[in-house]
Amino acid sequence: xxxxxxxxxxxxxxxxxxxxxxxxxxxxxxxxxxxxxxxxxxxxxxxxxxxxxxxxxxxxxxxxxxxxxxxxxxxxxxxxxxxxxxxxxxxxxxxxxxxxxxxxxxxxxxxxxxxxxxxxxxxxxxxxxxxxxxxxxxxxxxxxxxxxxxxxxxxxxxxxxxxxxxxxxxxxxxxxxxxxxxxxxxxxxxxxxxxxxxxxxxxxxx
Numbered sequence: 558x559x560x561x562x563x564x565x566x567x568x569x570x571x572x573x574x575x576x577x578x579x580x581x582x583x584x585x586x587x588x589x590x591x592x593x594x595x596x597x598x599x600x601x602x603x604x605x606x607x608x609x610x611x612x613x614x615x616x617x618x619x620x621x622x623x624x625x626x627x628x629x630x631x632x633x634x635x636x637x638x639x640x641x642x643x644x645x646x647x648x649x650x651x652x653x654x655x656x657x658x659x660x661x662x663x664x665x666x667x668x669x670x671x672x673x674x675x676x677x678x679x680x681x682x683x684x685x686x687x688x689x690x691x692x693x694x695x696x697x698x699x700x701x702x703x704x705x706x707x708x709x710x711x712x713x714x715x716x717x718x719x720x721x722x723x724x725x726x727x728x729x730x731x732x733x734x735x736x737x738x739x740x741x742x743x744x745x746x747x748x749x750x751x752x753x754x755x756x757x758x759x760x761x762x763x
Contacts, residue, residue, distance in 0.1 A: 573588045614663035615728075622741060625651040629747045630716035634686035641694055641740035649744065656740035658698055659760055661730045667762035669703070669728040671695075671739070672721035674757040681754060683746030690744035691717045693758075695724050703728055714742060721761070728762060 620642060627650030636648030636740040643654035663666055671693070673680075680690035692714040697703055703725040705711050715722065729735050739758070 683749035
C-alpha cells in the first residue's frame with residue numbers, strides 16, 4: 558500500500574468514527590419531547606366563596622339586682638343602696654356588689670342606648686329629704702368595650718329616665734372587649750312607697 562492509499566484509509570476510518578460518535582449523541586423528536594417538555598409547568602386557580610351574615614345581638618348576662626326586703630332606719634330621712642360601692646346606708650336591705658352586665662354577643666359593633674320603665678318618683682316615690690333618686694353608672698366590664706357617645710361620661714352617675722339615653726357610639730363585638738357593667742344607686746326616702754317595687758331596664762342596640 559502506498560502512502561496515498563494509507564491516507565485515504567485513515568480518512569475513511571475517521572469519518573466512520575465521527576459518524577458513530579454522532580449516532581451516540583443523536584436524539585429523536587420523541588426523546589426531545591420527553592427530556593425537555595416534561596419539565597414545563599402550568600397553573601390554574603379555583604375559588605372558595607361564602608357569605609357571613611351580620612348578627613346584631615346583645616344579652617344581659619347578669620340581669621337581676623335583688624336588694625330583698627328592708628326599711629329606712631328609724632330616725633333617718635332616707636337610705637341609700639349602691640351597687641358600685643357595694644353598700645347600704647341607713648337601711649337593712651341586702652348589700653349587692655354586682656351591677657348588671659351587658660354583652661355584645663353578635664358579630665357587629667353597635668350603637669347602644671338605655672332606658673327605664675319608670676321615673677324615680679314612679680319607681681320609689683316619697684318626698685322626704687328631697688325625694689327619691691334613681692341613678693345608673695356605666696363602665697367597661699372589659700376594657701375598651703364602649704366608645705362613649707358625645708355628652709355621655711362613662712363612670713359617672715346619671716339619672717335614669719324613660720325616654721332613653723344613648724350611651725355608646727360604638728359597643729364593640731370583639732370577644733376581648735364586648736361587655737359593660739351597669740351599676741345602680743337608689744335613694745329611698747323614709748316616706749317612700751311600700752311593698753315590692755320593681756322596674757325594668759331596657760338596652761337597645763342598633
